[in-house]
Amino acid sequence: MWTRLVGIIFATLVFSGPGVADPSFWKHEWPATDFSRTQISNWAEILSGGPPKDGILALQDPEFIHAIKDTRIKPREPVITLEIDGQSPRAYPLRYLTWHEIVNDRVGALPVAVTFCPLCNSAVTFDRRVRTRTLTFGVTGKLRNSDMVMYDRETQSWWQQAVGTAIVGELTGTELRLVPSWLESWEEFRTRNPMGLVMEEPPFNRSYGRNPYRGYDSRKRPFLYNGELPPHGIPALARVVRVGDRAWPLTRLMADPQITEAGVRISWRPGQASALDTGRIARGRDVGSIRVRDSQGRDVAHDVMFAFAFHAFWPDGVWMLGK
Template identity: 65%
Template structure:
């Protein structure tokens, strides 16, 4: 397997030049970019839209949904004035982006399996509503998205344009969290859950078996996290601060830096066993401000936090 990894890395580096991509991206202005080195952008395998984003998904009442395991993870979006919605990771695993509208707000629900990064963005930029797709490219092992309107490239972990006309533009991040399907059902019996997409995919299975217990991330050549933190340990990121999940698991509740982090639930890892709902328990968290309101955050792997926030603050015990 070592030679396969080296071959993939070489191929990705060989293609890490806009001149190789212009035939696939003729409308993207590669002269406008914030990329320090094109060698940091690698092909993850699939080409443009090889991982198909979803648009305007169908919905099912919570009480009518079948086929989900109690502990399998969902991304919860519960804005005030709108019914809570659950986006099962069994679908995001294969599509990575869902373009939706909740409570009149156009949103992009995103998940990068290689970084475990699940973030919901407002799709409005300067009065324009964008729709997002998957480029098939990776930077620091994190998904590079694109918008269909300007063909600009976006870094999912940052929510920021990195190539094209919208370089430097940052999307607004909305409060959302990952929790078990069972927890969502209990908290939102009148909520909605995303229906199974009409694609020939093995929904419910994990194509990244044992990934989150491996020693190194896929197609990542950056520095490891400091303080001896394992590269694939989950950390809770709020802004440019990161709290290791191992600390939160021990303490239960942490209040510092003006926020409160709460160990809230059990939840199966989507990146462990063949079946997502049977993964080992990795816990679930909620993050609230001083007024008890949910705030935007991310639960991603430590290597990704270090890669994108190299000067970030590690909130250690």
Template identity: 60%
Template sequence: MRLALALACALALATAAAAEPERWRAEWPRTDFSTTSVGDWSEIVSGGPPRDGIPALSDPDFLPVAAERRLSDREPVIAVELGDAAPRAYPIRYLMWHEIVNDTAGGLPIAVTYCPFCNSGLTFDRRLDGRTLTFGVSGKLRASDMVMYDRETESWWQQALGRGIVGEMTGRELRLLPTWMESWAQFRERNPEGLVMAQPDWPRAYGRNPYAGYDGAARPFLYSGEMPPHGIPALARVVRVGERAWTFDRVRREGELREAGVTISWSEGQASALDAQSIGQGREVGTIRVRDGRGRNVPHDVLFAFAFHALFPQGEWMLPK
């Protein structure tokens, strides 16, 4: 693991022992720590950066697809194709450094999120109870998954669940939207008139993976929970639909699966964002699409197996018959 990641890990381990609300109140004076679904505060640890040390973005600029010159063909993007709104691509090269983009697509307030440590890339409807929430990065991790917070109530949210875990919004869930991760070339070919998020105006090494080699590691970052069952490697990718998970290896081997009311397909062309130092040079992982019986896109996630096991402990592993 790269030196920066090792140093961050050491820092986080040093602060993990102090993972209790009393230590957080000065930084989070508006958060209601008396309301929570977290059974053991030690589950929440510092990921290294402080609150907003990873700066979430809001209302980014976009370019026409034809004008984009920075992205390589195999680089992953999160594709957002909702209703009549112009299709939008959110490159992982930017989400790697910002993790959350608060945006509006076709009048719908959305939060496009990506957690590098569990590879979860999800898009949520930001509306709840008649108000629109704006999300930031807390700097905390739980089961190695990003803990987001909303700026309106300063409640904390588990990113891979879209669920409030601390504060006023505890137990509330954001609506998950049917978006997916694919290569830039795949998005561009399908949406030549679409839009792509422009490079943010921040001093970051966009296009570089700061966690080189991470998805080939034996253990996840800052994770002390159980490993996945059935001999599945901790950092193997799985496709999650609801509380069911299919391994990438199975989908890739069979090409297409029709189970539990969905069709899951795999196609080549997408690089791993968490392999090589240059995101576009990552090893082949391919693209997953999930559709229902009428061919409509289904909300899903592609995350590491350990995260599914930790966050969906009663989840069903869809193994070969």
């Protein structure tokens, strides 16, 4: 945590001046990235998060065990659930994703990237296929609007995690397809899918189950975020349910646990711990679980992210306040 913060502070001091107009500082670290192709107009937006390229190690083809056999994960701990027709449901615990941020996996014939950015609370899953290629994603160690910047190992292009779009390199402008997934408690997943699969603990020396961002979602501002704060008096680190370019405040769902609007039905239920509250993820305060379905009951791709991140990446987005 503090390593990342020191890196952000250093980068901010280096790049906050008016002379920052090109990405020359990054080229020595990324010689295979085509910086002439980019959506970035202000390179001062790109900050070092502290760790270097692959300093946060993305996972590839992890091991799984049956949910009923896991003894490590506590009932209220959050997991990212992925249910693909014809395949065993899979759970990717945030106790692992907090430390690795990306899991490159394959569910049947579908190659997926399961991602989690702790600083934005953004947990989204992507189809890794782009045109005729299947990409493999890693962590650049860079942040933009406090959101993780990913990269693909095949072209060394940079990707904005929250929006799933390439922002630098050969694939600039390419959008990844979202795969419906959702955050829920381990108890919810295990009860519904006792023979489902859960990602096994990775074979690395990490403090799995500990939250290195203790107290983060109680802060008034995200770390060194210089963008506009959300409108309507919504706290910067309040959670919102994002579906496309619309955002529903989680507080509204907690007061009215089922809302049908804009072609989707959003439901909320208690029982999931915040991964960004106390020092142990399992002890985090209850933020509940969200499920989003369409009029035919099919799961809809969505994200439960912080309000500042929604406003940063969807500045013209629609706030569903229910007024």
